[in-house]
Amino acid sequence: MGLIRQQTTRWVFGGMVLAVACSSSSTPPPAAGDSGASIDGGGVGGDAGSALDGGGVSGWSAATAVDSVITGATSSVPAVAIDPAGNVVVAWNQSDGTKPRVWANRYVVASSAWGGAVPISNDAGNSTSSVQVATDVGGNVVAVWSQDLRIWANRWSADAGAWSTAERVELASGSTNFGPKIAVDREGNATVVWSQNSTGQIANPEHVWANRWSIASGTWGDAGRLESDSVSAKYASVAACGSGDVVAAWIHSALLRPNVYANRWASGAWQGAVRVDGEDGGTAGGPPGVGCDDGGVALVFWVQSAGGFANRFVGGAWGDAGMVSPASDAGTEAAPTVAVDWAGNAVAAWTEVVGSDSIIRGARYNAAAGTWVGATLDNASAGMAYSPSVGIDADGGATVVWYQMESGASVNSVWLNHAAAAAGDWVGASVLAVHGSGAAYPRVAVNASGRAAVAWQVQSQSTDGGPFIWVNIYK
DSSP: OOOOBOOOOOOEETTTEEEOOOSOOOOOOOOSSGGGOOOOGGGOOOOTTOOOOOTTGGGBOOOEEOSOOOTTOOEEEEEEEEOTTOOEEEEEEEEOSSSEEEEEEEEETTTTEEOOOEEOSOSOOSOEEEEEEEEOTTSOEEEEEEETTEEEEEEEETTTTEEOOOEESOOOTTOEEEEEEEEEOTTSOEEEEEEEETTSOTTSOOEEEEEEEETTTTEEOOOEESOOOSSOEEEEEEEEOTTSOEEEEEEEEETTEEEEEEEEEETTEEOOOEEOSOSSSSOEEEEEEEEEOTTSOEEEEEEETTEEEEEEEETTEEOOOEEEEEOOTTEEEEEEEEEEOTTSOEEEEEEEEETTEEEEEEEEEETTTTEEEEEEOSOTTSOEEEEEEEEEOTTOOEEEEEEEEOTTSSOEEEEEEEEOSTTOOBOOOEEEEEETTOEEEEEEEEOTTSOEEEEEEESOOSSTTOOOEEEEEEO
């Protein structure tokens, strides 16, 4: 298929966030800017630490800082989720002035206000990382993270209006654990996957583990491995289906050629690890993205040296892996992410490095037509582009965010591109926010009705202690 250079979370977000939603559909968010038009951010300036955002234009609010200002502390790499009502939760890593903690803040639609940053991890750790959040249809939230090489979780109860106590979801002695991902089904059952080295030695292979939180019992179960091979398995992602099934996928290293494997939770048990990539297309890069529709049709998306690839679980079996978007000549593909709506429409995005340039590639799957269409999504004149994140609404309307580094300038911008409905065209890339001190790692969450939230990190600030975590909401 041809590729066009444009100047330009299912609600399951590629293993990064989950916003399961069953509300009615409305118009999804266009890109920020006048009437959704493309604008060139290459010449957009701003004071250090300031944000240039939609400011209410095209439905986007003004950017808001949501972390606490703590002298000597920095905040990093946010995660974001949005529930069907439009309530938003953001979580991130930040020191409390003494110890690293995981913090969270919630935006409440009823009051149109943020509740305030609170620590949700305990204060006994020496490091926190890899924060992930997900929400169910009732507005309950589950957050997971890595703390001192252990996997921890905490849950916000919509009924109680409060976070509970952080607890470990794995109890293996002497192991190292990292890279947790979270998915929550519409009933509120949560599944966490992560990588574990059972001996704590870097030289020994990692394996993929999982644990589930039951809404019925209100407890975590027993952690277990999702594969049984002796070679390394890591970089896992997970998604929940409308049927209550769950799909997990990861990179499996065998004979020096990484492959993509998947396992499904169905009928109360994991069904067994299965290889889902093909023999052609080069070495698989991870982690893979995963998504699932209302009927349990699952999608795994990954990148290889030849481009973007996908496989679908339909009718009780995995199909044949196929290329959905070829790479540019001499391009290197990385950082894939995918989102799937309840009808099976999907959007994927990833980074492609070509020489000294880095661009954002995308592909959309139209479930009714059974076809993929690829495109290049970033603004070619605005610098190197990195770290895409995707979301999708009930109509298949796709939203992709990323950040771009302006050549020769100390300015990073958060960019957005959007395509309305499953068969709609990309409207073109627009600037969502500019920080003179450098915005990075944006993450997007979209619910069924098209409400969206984008959170990102500011890499430095002129004011000691922040703020560092900013959010923009589309209403």
